[in-house]
Amino acid sequence: MRSKKEAWLSFLLVLPTILAIGIFVYGFILWTMRVSISQWTGLLPDYTFVGFENYIYLFSTARFQIDITNTLIFTAVFMTGAIGLGFFLAVLLDQGLKGEAFFRSLFLFPMAISYIVTGVVWRWLMNPAQGDRISGFNLLFHNLGLDFLINRWHTTPGWGIAFIAIPAIWQLSGYTMALYLAGLRAIPDQLREAARVDGATEWQIMRYVILPLLKPVTLSAVIIIGHMSLKVFDLIVAVAGKQLALDVPAINMWQTTFDGYYFGVGAAIGVLLLLSVALLIIPYIIYTQKGEANQ
Amino acid sequence: MPSKKLSWLILALVLVFSMVLAACGPAATEETTTEVTTGETTGEEAVVPADYTGTVEVFSWWTGGGEAAGLEAMIAVFNTAYPNIEFVNSAVAGGAGTNARAVLATRLQASDPPDSWQGHAGQELIGTYVAAGQIEPLNFLYEQNGWLDVMPATLIPLISLDGNIYSVPVNIHRANVMWYNPTVLSDAGIDPASLTTIDAFIAALQTLRDGGMESPLAMGEQWTAMHLMETVFLATLGPDAYNGLWDGTTDWAGAEVTAAIENYATILGYVNSDASALTWQDASQLVTNGDAAFNVMGDWAEGYFKELGLSPDNGTDFGWMPVPGTQGSFQFLSDSFVLAVGAPDRDAAIAWLTTCGSREGQDAFNPVKGSIPARSDGDVSLYDTYLQSAMADWAADTIVGSLTHGVVANDSWKTLINDALGVYLTDTTAVEAFQTSLVTACQSAGPCQ
Numbered sequence: 001m002r003s004k005k006e007a008w009l010s011f012l013l014v015l016p017t018i019l020a021i022g023i024f025v026y027g028f029i030l031w032t033m034r035v036s037i038s039q040w041t042g043l044l045p046d047y048t049f050v051g052f053e054n055y056i057y058l059f060s061t062a063r064f065q066i067d068i069t070n071t072l073i074f075t076a077v078f079m080t081g082a083i084g085l086g087f088f089l090a091v092l093l094d095q096g097l098k099g100e101a102f103f104r105s106l107f108l109f110p111m112a113i114s115y116i117v118t119g120v121v122w123r124w125l126m127n128p129a130q131g132d133r134i135s136g137f138n139l140l141f142h143n144l145g146l147d148f149l150i151n152r153w154h155t156t157p158g159w160g161i162a163f164i165a166i167p168a169i170w171q172l173s174g175y176t177m178a179l180y181l182a183g184l185r186a187i188p189d190q191l192r193e194a195a196r197v198d199g200a201t202e203w204q205i206m207r208y209v210i211l212p213l214l215k216p217v218t219l220s221a222v223i224i225i226g227h228m229s230l231k232v233f234d235l236i237v238a239v240a241g242k243q244l245a246l247d248v249p250a251i252n253m254w255q256t257t258f259d260g261y262y263f264g265v266g267a268a269i270g271v272l273l274l275l276s277v278a279l280l281i282i283p284y285i286i287y288t289q290k291g292e293a294n295q
Numbered sequence: 296m297p298s299k300k301l302s303w304l305i306l307a308l309v310l311v312f313s314m315v316l317a318a319c320g321p322a323a324t325e326e327t328t329t330e331v332t333t334g335e336t337t338g339e340e341a342v343v344p345a346d347y348t349g350t351v352e353v354f355s356w357w358t359g360g361g362e363a364a365g366l367e368a369m370i371a372v373f374n375t376a377y378p379n380i381e382f383v384n385s386a387v388a389g390g391a392g393t394n395a396r397a398v399l400a401t402r403l404q405a406s407d408p409p410d411s412w413q414g415h416a417g418q419e420l421i422g423t424y425v426a427a428g429q430i431e432p433l434n435f436l437y438e439q440n441g442w443l444d445v446m447p448a449t450l451i452p453l454i455s456l457d458g459n460i461y462s463v464p465v466n467i468h469r470a471n472v473m474w475y476n477p478t479v480l481s482d483a484g485i486d487p488a489s490l491t492t493i494d495a496f497i498a499a500l501q502t503l504r505d506g507g508m509e510s511p512l513a514m515g516e517q518w519t520a521m522h523l524m525e526t527v528f529l530a531t532l533g534p535d536a537y538n539g540l541w542d543g544t545t546d547w548a549g550a551e552v553t554a555a556i557e558n559y560a561t562i563l564g565y566v567n568s569d570a571s572a573l574t575w576q577d578a579s580q581l582v583t584n585g586d587a588a589f590n591v592m593g594d595w596a597e598g599y600f601k602e603l604g605l606s607p608d609n610g611t612d613f614g615w616m617p618v619p620g621t622q623g624s625f626q627f628l629s630d631s632f633v634l635a636v637g638a639p640d641r642d643a644a645i646a647w648l649t650t651c652g653s654r655e656g657q658d659a660f661n662p663v664k665g666s667i668p669a670r671s672d673g674d675v676s677l678y679d680t681y682l683q684s685a686m687a688d689w690a691a692d693t694i695v696g697s698l699t700h701g702v703v704a705n706d707s708w709k710t711l712i713n714d715a716l717g718v719y720l721t722d723t724t725a726v727e728a729f730q731t732s733l734v735t736a737c738q739s740a741g742p743c744q
């Protein structure tokens with residue numbers, strides 16, 4: 001009897017949250033899906049059903065193709081960079097060096113800054129001007145005599161978006177470092193010792209003992225970094241403004257919807273963004289649920 | 296297993312609520328729509344008496360700098376003319392009007408319009424609010440106040456749809472201005488007065504490059520590229536064919552447009568390579584610093600130069616001329632005010648619009664904002680050297696509208712052109728593909744069907 005009462009009480013306590021999430025998250029997702037299959041253009045809603053016309057149109061535009069390419073490049077660079085650098089830093093910190101806590105906080109701090117601030121600062125650092133107006137990193141390289149490093153940063157034709165990933169890596173590698181550090185600390189020393197007794201080199205231990213045990217951490221990092229990179233918007237706008245060479249789906253969605261009043265097409269971009277993130281996250285949820293069930 | 300049951304219950308509830316919401320949303324908005332259209336009351340209106348008592352709520356994004364000060368000056372004129380009308384200033388800050396327009400759209404959908412609001416004169420405003428039945432035609436105001444006689448005749452069609460005028464322009468900015476550095480030009484032996492055609496301009500750019508200036512033309516981020524594009528189109532096509540682009544009488548697929556794009560491509564070849572990383576201010580400043588010779592930018596750049604402590608009077612800080620090939624044309628943009636359908640206090644709104652279009656109102660606003668009045672009878676002595684030259688041109692030139700600043704194309708069309716331009720800027724040799732997408736843009740959102 002008591003447990004039933006408690007169940008109802010706890011249900012009542014979470015009810016407001018459920019309602020809010022139900023309306024403001026799931027309700028609006030459904031509504032966005034409805035808009036995405038309508039022909040709504042202009043200020044006034046028009047829910048005339050047009051099937052998948054908006055989606056077909058999107059994939060036919062040159063802009064959305066640029067979006068896809070840019071997202072893929074950005075995700076690849078950002079993910080490799082943030083996870084690689086994070087792992088490297090974690091391994092270094094795990095060597096038990098002095099002042100570890102200090103370095104841990106130091107690497108983690110960039111995460112506390114908003115993308116807009118990061119973007120503005122890196123806009124100055126990655127100033128592509130050359131000649132008399134040279135500044136930022138290019139000026140630093142020039143003064144250090146490293147002129148071959150001077151480059152056009154995010155204005156590089158075709159690959160500009162890869163440079164936008166640099167500030168993102170700077171900001172998020174501390175976070176992946178923390179993830180990996182926690183993972184490394186959770187690996188019992190006995191396992192390493194046992195491997196050493198069996199005659200494994202440090203490299204072999206890393207490759208065949210540590211890395212496989214860190215797989216769940218890597219998976220979490222891939223999910224977290226991956227969904228952030230699919231949704232990136234503010235960082236690009238802060239570094240480079242809205243320009244097509246560095247366009248991604250989120251910026252396209254904003255301009256299409258609020259500058260051009262193509263609400264139907266904008267909603268379709270929103271749904272595609274959600275689907276791409278869901279593709280990443282749902283298998284992960286299933287995987288972790290299975291893991292919990294097995295325990 | 297109560298927890299399992301519970302989670303199913305929760306899931307079911309969430310779904311039910313979302314469906315309820317999804318079902319409610321559209322219905323609620325449809326209701327609003329009908330209300331808006333039935334609430335329309337147009338008709339001739341007597342002049343509002345000076346002692347009329349009421350309240351007028353005016354919505355704008357003029358919250359800072361010369362714009363806010365100009366608005367205050369115009370409100371003072373309004374208060375003198377209509378002492379019993381309370382003025383409610385509902386300005387929303389941020390994002391060059393982006394935030395304000397979002398707030399306005401929400402209020403309009405909720406059938407809670409302000410009496411009058413700010414918008415770029417022309418198709419941006421017409422395409423958005425007339426299409427939705429949210430603003431009234433103002434022909435009666437123009438007739439009663441004799442504005443048709445004091446505003447340029449070539450202006451009126453650009454701010455009208457089907458013979459109905461929809462807004463009262465308060466200020467005028469010129470888009471086809473080229474700013475130059477007099478010292479750089481005289482050092483290179485170039486006489487600015489000789490730059491009257493696109494070809495002469497391109498030759499001058501080449502002379503400067505040969506003299507060691509790699510990028511003589513300064514440009515900034517993508518919208519400034521569109522700004523440059525519209526002036527080159529005007530220069531290549533001439534005012535009549537340029538106007539024809541926007542009403543469907545000039546063929547976007549034609550040879551003239553190809554020539555315009557090719558000119559644009561050539562000129563882009565002289566632009567700084569870091570353009571996409573610069574704001575318009577950065578780009579304009581390259582000229583006054585002597586890093587570039589020319590910059591094509593609207594005449595708000597003059598206000599920026601003055602902020603930098605430069606003077607339009609000494610002839611050495613900076614110079615200006617119409618973009619080569621556009622002499623005799625005044626490519627304009629304008630902030631204007633509208634009359635809401637279903638305005639809470641329609642008479643007070645009409646009183647406000649009367650002040651907006653009056654000589655006193657415009658001469659109060661514009662010297663402070665750094666723009667010229669839409670009326671051609673403004674008091675010249677109130678304005679600085681540059682603005683005086685612009686006023687003379689405004690009264691004499693053929694008026695054409697700006698694309699970048701919302702006069703000639705509605706927002707939907709402009710967005711498509713902007714997309715096409717953005718793709719083109721990644722590869723400026725793709726002239727044909729650019730022209731094809733401009734044709735497509737006109738077919739899907741413009742007058743070419």
